[in-house]
Amino acid sequence: MRFLHITVALQTAAIFVQSITAGLMMTLPHGHVLHSAGSYTLWVVTVAHLVAAVLAWRPGGGPLRPVWFAAGFLALITAQVYAGVFHLTALHVPLAAALLVGSVLYLLRIRSSLRRSSRRHPERVAAVSR
Known part of the structure; x- marks a missing residue:
C-alpha cells in the first residue's frame, strides 16, 4: 500500500508540474520541449x-478498486497525450484540470485509508518501518 501511495503522490506532482510547463510553453521559445x-x-x-495498484491488490490482498482507478488514470493520461500531440486544446486543457483535481482527491483518499489502516494495525506499521 505504501508503494501505491508513493506512485499516486508522484503522479499528482507530475500533473501539477505539467500545468507549470504548459505556462512555460506559452512564454518560452522552447517551453514545448519541457x-x-x-x-x-x-x-x-x-x-x-497501475503496477503498484495491481501489486497491492493481487499479492498484497488489497481491494480491486485502486486497480480500476489506476487503469482509468492511464486511459485518461493517454487520451491527454494524444489530445496534446494533435493540438486539441478544447479537450486538452479541461482534461488536464480534471486530471489534477482527480489525482489530488485520490491521493487524499489513499492517505486517509493509510492512516486508518495504521491506527487499526499498529504492529504492521512498526514492521514495515523497520
Missing part, C-alpha cells in the same frame, strides 16, 4: 501507478 518531456514522464509514472 511540456512534452513531462507528458511522457507522467505517462510512465501512471503506468507505475
